[in-house]
Amino acid sequence: MNMMENKNLLDGVDARTRLAGSNQMEILLFSLGTRETFGINVFKVREVGRTPHITKTPNMPRGVEGLISLRGNVIPVLSLASYLDLEDPPAGLGKTMMVAEYSKRTLGFLVHEVDRIIRVDWEKVKAPESVLAANQGLITAVIELNGGHLVSILDVEQILANAFGEAVIVDIPPARVEEETSVFFVDDSIVARKKITEVLDKLGVKHKHATNGAEAWTRLQAIAAHAQQMGTPLRDEINLILVDAEMPEMDGYVLTKNIKSDARFEGVPVVMHSSLSSEANRAMGKSVGVDAYVAKFDAEVLADTLRPLVER
Structure with missing residues (x-):
């Protein structure tokens, strides 16, 4: 099949924008020729098809197979099997390519075959435990399907x-x-948390963080309850909340809806910071009430967005 033949698999993006605030996501399942099933958020996939000719170029990083020309654009192609250190990859591995967009970067991922799209509740998406160590931190979440079959969601930010x-x-x-100015941020990616921390440190603001939406909402409620008990404005403890869009257990859209519907958080701006950089995703963020939307990862843009919201 060619790119256009299989592109129908990814139709219906407009319908998927209604997932914002539903705490659901759509996952494209694929394999790397082993028994393990992997997944990627459909919103990040532009198209899927047979791998075109790849031009080998010198001095490419490990796992980057080369470059292709796609509709006038030259994009890098990465072998996911190389990053996961698969042993004895099957014949034909890499004949299928997914074209994805991450953080305003378009690139191709070589896979064995693409299976189907499934819709899952974020609450069923769990942070990895033993899987994390086994794949060098390249798995950001795990989903258990009916029958106990596991799907591993790749941390593409770490791969990039x-x-x-x-x-x-x-x-x-x-x-x-002011000295007590504080930002609360949440992101399930180790790389993203590290970079956000660097930006906040350079801005000179204190910060706290969580690693998924459910944890963030639990902690935010506790902070709000404490402020209420002490009779102090919540903004004395949190001046801004920075949320990722995709997170295990509760996504950033639901988290934002929860924050915006709780009167205790009135006046506390919410900024969405996501590798989902399309206009559709910005519209989804706006629909749940975010005060600003920043595509990952441009430190200057993030800092410029946060600065006027934390300055007094």
């Missing part, structure tokens, strides 16, 4: 960091903030 290096944080001027 491994392949192309982490984003360099340039000199960011500190914000004009």
